[in-house]
Amino acid sequence: MGKETGDGAGWAPAVTKGSKAAVDGAALDAVFAALDTTHLPGVAVGVALDGVPLYRKGFGLASLELPVTLSPTIRMRIGSTTKHFGALAYMLLVEAGLAGLDDPVARHVPEMARAAAGVTMRQLMTHVSGLRCSLELALQLSGPGHPLSTADCMRLMADDDDVNFPAGEEWCYNNGGYVLLSLAIERLSGMRLGDFFRDRLFRPLGMNDTLLRLVDTDYVPNSASLHMVDGKGGYYRQPIGAEIAAEGGIVSTVDDMLRWLAHLRAALAGRPTVGSAETWRRMVEPAVLANGYVTGYGLGLMDTPYRGVRTVHHAGGVMGGSSQMITLPDHGLDIIVMANRAGLDPIDLAARVIDACVPTLGPKLEPHEGVIPTGTYYCPHNGGTFGLARHEGKAIISMGGMGLSLVRTPDGLLRPNVVVFHMGLDVPETAAPPKTLRGVEFGVERELVLLEPDPAADLRSLAGRYVAAASGTTAVVEPDGDGRTGRLVLTGRHGTLRHRLANLAPGLWDAKPLDLPVPIVGGLIAFDSQGFTFNSGRTRRLRFRKVS
Template sequence: MSDVKLAAKLDPAAIDAIFAPVNQSQLPGVAVAVAIDGVPVYRKGFGLANMELPVTLSPMMRMRIGSTSKHFACLAYLLLCEDGRAGLDDAVGKYFPEFHEVARRVTIRQLMGHSSGLRDVVSLCMLIHGTGVPTTEREMLAYYETIDDIDFAPETNWSYNNGAYAMLSTAIERISGQSLDDFLAERVFRPIGMNDTMMRRWDTGFVPNSATLHMVDAAGGYTKQYMGMEISGMGGMVSSMDDMLRWLRHMDAPVVGSAETWRLMKTPRTLSNGRSTGYGLGLISALYRGVPTIAHSGGVMGGNSQMIKVPGAGLDISIATNRADLNSIDLANRIIDACVEGLAPVAEAEETPGEMRTGLFRSSRTGRVVELLAVEDKPFVSVDAAMPFPLKADGDGGFELAPPVDFIKWGVTPSGCGLTFSDFGNADALDEVARDAEAKIGDLAGLYRSAPFAATAEVSDTAEGARLRLSGRHGSHSYKLEPLTATIWKASSLGVFSVIGFTVTFDAEGAGLVINANRAVGLRFARD
């Protein structure tokens, strides 16, 4: 992919214009660093590092880089493979004999590539306990001792899995005899001169030279809301934008990691159906306006980041925000627009094939619920009542996800009274179902229990409407329930993640319910 030759130029005024809306000193903002051919050419911070102090952000300040941490964890494990102390296709059970058989038999390579099919225990914890509950990685991983089913057979699909990286992090520690923090510092950060980069497992401790994260509250203001859970290789690193430029430059001629290690990290994996995931071992390879890129973004509570290379132009970009209402991926793409010559034209909005279809659809095989929506006359899709994603015509009579979420390979093709939903090449037939917005919870109220997840689901009918309370080993969280049909309900968090939703589908006989949430699907509860 890096053989494509392009030209990159610096236009500081054009980049300044991108960040003009956040060039202020009363709200949090963003730090950015850009390099061409390994030489830093643009380094600025916009907005406050902390709304309580008159200190502005800078590219020298530590900021959360979230899931960008993942390819560092992959590199750490691959260094152990280079040492002869581990194997890429080692079974998880080699390092976690205490886990249930379904987890023990997947491989480390599958964990890294998000193709293991294991349930994401991080999403499970957030779903059951909410955020802000102090939960260690060991406590989260303990769920794999009792969970006895999977989302899909290994290598048959792709699903982003933070729990897999919590497992990878602990495996590195068990093999090396060091904390992941110390291993990365010794083997990666110090040799490269990344002196401001470190593992920060908890948001609640004090770390020098660090920006504060800012969530958006219901009134549109900013608030302190922390993850609560321990995070390491899945997304626990903090770094400065200057350090990240050092890292991006190092990726062009690595001194840490062999050529084979870096080939494995950069090469997208292929599923058993022949479909490329676009995801290697911790790195995403994709096209932006016809140009090959290598990247990994990161999202955290109160901020996000993007690390992206345009190898053919020698362009490196690192951006991190300390507020939840900015999108680092979009900002980085706009910098590419301003700096790279020879990009393909911005695609014109394609005509929607036929009359735009809207409606609610359900799969009798998987229980997946898909809603097609029109937002300002543009097509959107919501899967299992989650946040709607924009769609674009795919040229074959259907739709696919539009940027910046097009790395998720979903497709929707309406037909007759239903539609076909494609999930990384796996087709699922859905039938249209009639809405019943006036449905009542009625006899569906009651207590439901799941032994594998050590959780209960209490459904109640209150003066404010139907409610769901999930409770587990480490806490509980409440949700508002709204009817989609008499047996399919949308759950919305009553906490800070009010935009996140999932579906609760009740058996027609009332004997149980199934929760389908992002990265936590098919969670079965039996009536107590």
């Protein structure tokens, strides 16, 4: 859910220990000065050195509806930073002999026997299972805001009749894997997940303000609100609807997260309070694909370099907030940044804190400022699309509504400086877009095709009703008068979502939501003789067949 510092593909500088870090409050105030307001939501920040908190501040409001400012003691969502807590909880059960790291998923979640045949618990936690994500399916097919239990989310995956890719062959971020992990932990332990987290993870470390909050519609005291950006200069609330468990459900405070980071660093040094030293070694051990490609992602944690120094980290994103948790083990530097409005970038803010605190860092990969072709490209292998452009003199790639600066890495390829983007692009320094580009993803070359709208495109021949039986979803294609544009109305198990259709190329149509202030869902519709497939960042080739 969000980008990460460092590199999982081997193109960052080698790790060096360098000089000791130092925390200068004035320098850190400058990093967050633009967020120091009394009229907008913002961030809460904590920085510690050798386990001693030296910088603890809040910037902005805890809620637009109340005169309360953010502080180091207020509860905020940490999103997917939760994932390594879930992985550690499962590993405690492994230590107890109740489970194995490479157990088949169906051993602990038998409802997944067909859909997850051959998939292991390790593959769930490292995002190489190939399964489609339940959260993505729920949002894309029914829209946000509809109540779903963890069991409902599991059922979306259990009923699925296809996968994104065979297990172990590629990497794709998957919240649904941690939905299944949550159920496995509860069934193995005989405890509710929140109780297991509290008794086995939080209380032993004195994290008394941290808890698992499955939904945003209950009442939890001392909690900041989340704020989505409406694209018109305002903000709104949009609960995701589904219960969020080990995939991203923890709320915590700056002070509690600094306690956790101190323990994480000690655990990496072989001195854990929770879990064994061997468990923590496995937590940061990256998954390796079948072809030998190293993903950079372990059991909910990444151990990667930033400007030549070792970092262990995981970010998180929720609807209306985000976070970054990062430690520099060789420098004793711990950083937590939590935001309660969309549009902020805690990962960049945390990187700027590192820049201010560590005196001897390696060179920074700067945004590429050379000429770059402008155009939208399509990857036939996975159905993904992205745009290339220049913005304020810098090369930009746009994906799923996000625009990211591109850097030229030592292998000569352009890519966002983010761990979770594994494709490098061989882009010529020309203004005219070539018909094809060469991409390298997971060590495999991909051909990327320039999308050019079809002058003869006409939705009228494609109008009608389509069904994706396994997901229980119907789709209706409604052309506008001339067939050049139209609507796609998806009705899933839990709700209905309307999209605007616009042609991208022969047989390919862009679907953007009509009923949401910002395009948090949507994807690519590829029509063929059987009907069409729906493709998004985490859902590949979801088949709809025409029925009328």
